[in-house]
Amino acid sequence: MKIRALNDRLMLTEKGFLDVDGLRGRQWFKHLVFGPPRDQESKLDFFPGIADSMSEMFKMSEKERLAAIQHELWRVARAIQRAASALRGDLA
Template identity: 70%
Template sequence: MESYTCSDFPVYHTAFDSYEWLTKHADPLFHRHVAVAGIWGLLALHLADESILPFDYLTYVEQLQRHTGCLSKLLDRSISLHPIVNSIQELASAARGVEYEIKQLREQESRGDHVDLKLRALNDRLMLAERGFLDVEGLQGRQWFKHLIYGPPSDYESKLEFFPGIADALSQSTRKSQQNRQAAIQHEVWRVARAIERAAGALQGNLT
């Protein structure tokens, strides 16, 4: 078979990757695969040994605030980001409450108190909060992508590496009228805000 190089076979985000290309060019000795498997293995061990899942939603809040600041620079004043800002504040309040609860449970655990059920309930909330960022309908035209905070935009030249639904609305809005453009973007803003509200609600114990 004739040999080829990476430039001859552009595999970036395609369905044409082959075992031959992988073993010849991408990772011949599978060093990268071993490294990634080791990282995931250590993460699994870490999660298994922790009595409380190490999910830091205050850091998540900081990231969301930075993302919102970046997004505001790309939008005109006709698009309101207040729904996202308000939902982030709600998530921040819930995250601070969880941090205090974790501190209390750690102290009770160190005293030998029976807190197994409380720990289980807290871990359920921490886990379900992340699921709150998922939307059952998925991204418009790409329903298999459910996460409204992080995901690949449909336009790989997009300036947004977060809020994929908003990124798609921005890139697709050039073909719409001004009114329809604003409506499409604002709709995605509301979807993100509701996702953040769901996460905040889960942290607060509203699991329905």
């Protein structure tokens, strides 16, 4: 039963990194930590939402860019908090 409980917590941890809204402009990608970058020249394959916001920096004003990056950071922080709660067993 302990192994089953640990496995359940690990599955909930992984699900904690999924976001129902998905990535901006690519809603079918739900994982906030791992995913393909929008910019094919980018070598980043982690935190795709943050990487996308940073690569679009020339298309937005400074205020819009900072707001977009801040929003993506908030989404990732929230996902990490969900994953940590799952590991502690708070969500089981």
